[in-house]
Amino acid sequence: MTAVEPSTSRSMDDLIEPMGTGAFRAVEPLQVAAMLESQGLSDRIARERYGHDDVFSLAEAAYTHIKTLDRPRPPLAEAPLKRARPLAQMLHGLLYGLPAALLPAASGLVGARWLMPGLVLTTGLGWVIGSGAAHLAYTLVGRGYPRSAGRVLRSGMLLGVLGATAMAGLLALAMGGPLALVALCVTQLAFQIASGMLLFYRRELWLGVIMLPAVIAGIAYIALADRWVGLLAVCVGVVCVAGVVGSALLLTLAQGEPAAAEPPLRRLSRSHLRGLLPALAWATLTALFLLQAEARYVLDRSDIAVAGAGLVLGMGLLEYRAHRFDDDARASVRDVCYPADFTRRGRWLVAKGVLICLAALSALSSLPLVFLYVKGGLTTESVTMAVAHVTVGGAYFVAFLLANQGKVIHLCLAQAAALAVHPTGRLLLPGGGSAQADVLLFAAAALLFLLILLVLMSRGLRDVRQYR
Structure with missing residues (x-):
């Protein structure tokens, strides 16, 4: 039986409007029929109000009509906060690499034979510890625990320094290297973790300004190749790294209200252990690779x-x-x-x-x-x-x-x-x-x-x- 035209009081637009944008996602008439039935439209209503034999006949007509309409654009919501910060983020690699200006001076002081293996080992250790601490800290900040996040970052710094001391000490004993190797390796790892903390708090400018004297001193040694200039460059570098570490630690202490009540860190860390272990495994594998x-x-x-x-x-x-x-x-x-x-x-x-x-x-x-x-x-x-x-x-x-x-x-x-x-x-x-x-x-x-x-x-x- 051929469907008759619906009355002007019950047009297709009136039928489609209650379905909203979902109607425009239908790929066949059966989906439209399911939407109509979910709204309580029966065969009797289809006959009496719209002049069709049943719901399926009405759905076919509605589906044909929908295809002639323009898709509605989603309602404009408030624009989400942009995460990209072009200049600051693109400089992160350069900021992490600032101590490289001191490598020639440090190598001249203790010898590349001992320094380079030590830096490789401590870089891997700092990579894993820094990544794990940052992962847990971001999670805690997202849950509204900024002071606990700061404690995690400080704990990561302490753990990294202790690990680097032990690792570089064993390497110096095994290879007969100088004690200065331990100091330089610990300084390198402290910078690695502390610089990550400054970037965590978006203090890229602080990091660049504090390390600028060390970079200048390192370049001066490369230009002059004088032993005493090299010693001076290393000393300046150690002082600058100490400034970076101090600034990072102060930032962690300044987060959140002093009287803010936060659960014990041990309980918070334990509740996120399942998510932390894969992050540590990922950091370890990437560093190893x-x-x-x-x-x-x-x-x-x-x-x-x-x-x-x-x-x-x-x-x-x-x-x-x-x-x-x-x-x-x-x-x-x-x-x-x-x-x-x-x-x-x-x-x-x-x-x-x-x-x-x-x-x-x-x-x-x-x-x-x-x-x-x-x-x-x-x-x-x-x-x-x-x-x-x-x-x-x-x-x-x-x-x-x-x-x-x-x-x-x-x-x-x-x-x-x-x-x-x-x-x-x-x-x-x-x-x-x-x-x-x-x-x-x-x-x-x-x-x-x-x-x-x-x-x-x-x-x-x-x-x-x-x-x-």
Whole structure:
């Protein structure tokens, strides 16, 4: 039976209006029929009010009418707070690398033979402890416990200094190194953790200003190559690091109201232990993956060791692009009606971010390569190592996005897969001990790491709720 036209008092627009924007997400008439029935519309009402035999006939007409209408735009909500801070975040890598200006002076004082292995070990320790403390502190701040977050950061500093003292002391005893090695390694780790604390509280300017005299002194030693200037540069550096540590500790004490009642830190930490353990595992795996690739070259193949400097300088850029992606993704949610539209736009944003990061890291990595070329030390291995670090940087950008989604366990598994290629592959493959084979394996592991994370991120974009 052919449907008759509904009366003018009961138009299709009147029928569709109560369904809201949900009607525009329907992909077939049966979905419209389900919406109508959920609103209590029966076959009798369809006949009497709209002139159709039943609900399904009415739903087909309504579905046809919906397709002629423009999609309603989502209501404009208050714009979310932007997390990206271009200049400040992009400078993070440079700020973390400020002590590098003192490395020549420190090496001249105690000898690179002892200093470089010690710095590799304490850098890994500081990476793990600093990451774990920052993860727990961010969680506590989010729950409204700023003073407890400060206590966590101070505890991380104490634990790191004690660990660095023990580690550097054992290294000095085992290798017959000077006692100054312990002092320099502890100073390096204290700066690493304290600088992270200043960045936690968004005090990038403080960090740069306090460390400026040390950088100037380090450059002066490089220009003059005088032993006494080197000793002065190291002393100035120790004083500046002490200023950074003191400023960071004062910031942790100034957070929150003095009389604010917060639960005991032990209870708070215990309640977040399940989330802290994966974060510690992720930090350990990333430190192991990156530092072990460079550690074997810090003494006899400096051309390979310095090839990854571009990644250190570009870490702030990766952080900024990750925050920029979150801002753009949240803005996209407000502009689309369908999850599929967001998924397509999100994949474009990921691809755009990866390409920008790879291009920027390539430019930064060219700086040490140009230096090696001028000095006549550019090799195939150093170029391969630089490419590998650029690839790792692209993977870390995607890793930041996945970490913001809470997929830390997935990140650990992906990093473990990369470690299965390098250094495990170096031990299993014939000729894996050569420098060329080693850096090629590292580049292959970095590429595998990036591809796995891209697949995980592409699948994660289907969950739109986390970007609302």
